[in-house]
Amino acid sequence: MRRVALTGGIATGKSHVRARLATLGVPTIDADRLARDAVAPGTAGLNEVVRRFGPTILDERGSLDRKKLAAIVFTDPAARRDLEAIVHPRVRAAIDDWFAALPAATAFAVADIPLLYETGREAEFDSVIVVAADPETQVERVMTRDSASEADARARLAAQLPIDHKARRADFVIRTDGTFAETDGQIDAVLHQLR
Numbered sequence: 001m002r003r004v005a006l007t008g009g010i011a012t013g014k015s016h017v018r019a020r021l022a023t024l025g026v027p028t029i030d031a032d033r034l035a036r037d038a039v040a041p042g043t044a045g046l047n048e049v050v051r052r053f054g055p056t057i058l059d060e061r062g063s064l065d066r067k068k069l070a071a072i073v074f075t076d077p078a079a080r081r082d083l084e085a086i087v088h089p090r091v092r093a094a095i096d097d098w099f100a101a102l103p104a105a106t107a108f109a110v111a112d113i114p115l116l117y118e119t120g121r122e123a124e125f126d127s128v129i130v131v132a133a134d135p136e137t138q139v140e141r142v143m144t145r146d147s148a149s150e151a152d153a154r155a156r157l158a159a160q161l162p163i164d165h166k167a168r169r170a171d172f173v174i175r176t177d178g179t180f181a182e183t184d185g186q187i188d189a190v191l192h193q194l195r
Contacts, residue, residue, distance in 0.1 A: 002108035003099060003124065004194065007116035008131035009163040010156050011141035013176035013183065017131050018112045020187045027109035029098050031091050038090040039064050048086045053079070074155045088119055108194055117161050117169065129190060130170035132163045133177050 006021075006028075008014045015030075022028045038045040041062050049057065049064065053072060059065040073080040095111050102109055110129070113121065122128055133141070135157060142153035167173045172193070174186045 001102060001106045002126045004108050004110045004127045004129065005116050005125040006110050006112045006129045007114060007166060009138055009160050011138045011145060012131045012133045012163060014112055014131045017174055017187055020184060021110055024191060027102055027106060029095060029111050031111065031113045034091045034094045035087050038087050045086060045090055052082050074159050080159060117166055127171040129172040129174060130166045131174050131176060132167045135163060137177055
């Protein structure tokens, strides 16, 4: 089976690309969802996060308050590395287990891993698809989607490798600056090549 990684930057449209691939019958998995599962209430992952960052990062229900934690890790590189050291091994293991559990006849499957290059995992995949958008478009999307300030949006982008750097390293690039129809056409073309 061919292991394909889908990556990009924050607010580049990876979720749309992954959803379209899934609709077209491609097995997909979302590392962001796995990361949320890794720190869900009652997990060892959440316990480790609380030990590192303190109980103030929990909401009134005992769940992780993502906005509070984001305010810490997107302004403190050491804190971000500590969080990644807790979450990334759990996500990596879950993705490996998922690939191993797919039927042997599966031609290829796609793992959506936003920090693929930042974590040095690209060599674990046969092909890499980068979803790219202009950085100013990313900033606007983050501000709209997350009700974030411009400074917060730019800090989040700065925490990742520049999108043009990722695109240069990719086997396939899907641009999401245009219409959904244009993006879908690119997805279909990549899917045709993978098949």
